[in-house]
Amino acid sequence: MRVRDWDDIVEDVVESNVDPDGWRAIAGDRANGLGEDLYLGHPDSGMYQLKTYAKNPFEVHGVGTRVARSLDDEIGSYLPTEGSGRFAVQGPADDVDEDEAKDKATELEEVVKAHADAPTTPGDFFDDVMETLDSPAFGPMEYDQYDRPEGLDELATTFEEAEDVLNAELDDLVETDEVDKGFM
Numbered sequence: 001m002r003v004r005d006w007d008d009i010v011e012d013v014v015e016s017n018v019d020p021d022g023w024r025a026i027a028g029d030r031a032n033g034l035g036e037d038l039y040l041g042h043p044d045s046g047m048y049q050l051k052t053y054a055k056n057p058f059e060v061h062g063v064g065t066r067v068a069r070s071l072d073d074e075i076g077s078y079l080p081t082e083g084s085g086r087f088a089v090q091g092p093a094d095d096v097d098e099d100e101a102k103d104k105a106t107e108l109e110e111v112v113k114a115h116a117d118a119p120t121t122p123g124d125f126f127d128d129v130m131e132t133l134d135s136p137a138f139g140p141m142e143y144d145q146y147d148r149p150e151g152l153d154e155l156a157t158t159f160e161e162a163e164d165v166l167n168a169e170l171d172d173l174v175e176t177d178e179v180d181k182g183f184m
Contacts (some may be wrong), residue, residue: 006062
């Protein structure tokens with residue numbers, strides 16, 4: 001297991017070249033300590049675990065690792081398949097010229113108009129917007145900002161070794177940053 005900065009894990013997700021809408025996620029408060037836990041999974045890319053905390057309103061620090069190369073039925077069962085929560089990952093806009101930006105804005109405007117005129121679901125609207133924006137990863141997410149979803153505890157137990165190592169690494173970050181509590 002290779003522990004890396006959380007930004008590197010997100011970059012792996014962005015560059016994974018798998019079906020963008022096949023991703024699923026679950027997140028919530030960290031069980032012991034400051035911050036949050038997040039698991040991102042895709043059948044063709046595996047499972048990633050991240051632990052982060054907000055040092056201040058402008059800085060998020062964290063660590064992560066790939067905990068599984070694929071999602072089997074057991075691991076996949078802890079991630080949502082649908083629901084009201086959604087997430088998306090977007091990489092930085094590299095060298096987008098003005099004409100390209102205008103074309104993308106026009107496409108997005110058409111998507112909004114189409115959904116305004118047709119009876120669609122919020123999930124369908126979200127998916128269409130993410131596809132239009134060429135988001136490399138998006139999908140359903142179970143998230144609890146005040147507690148921990150049940151599946152989060154199950155995954156922590158399943159990947160107990162990674163859980164222990166990432167907890168220690170994040171605690172070291174918090175101590176190095178000389179922060180006694182995260183920003184909320």
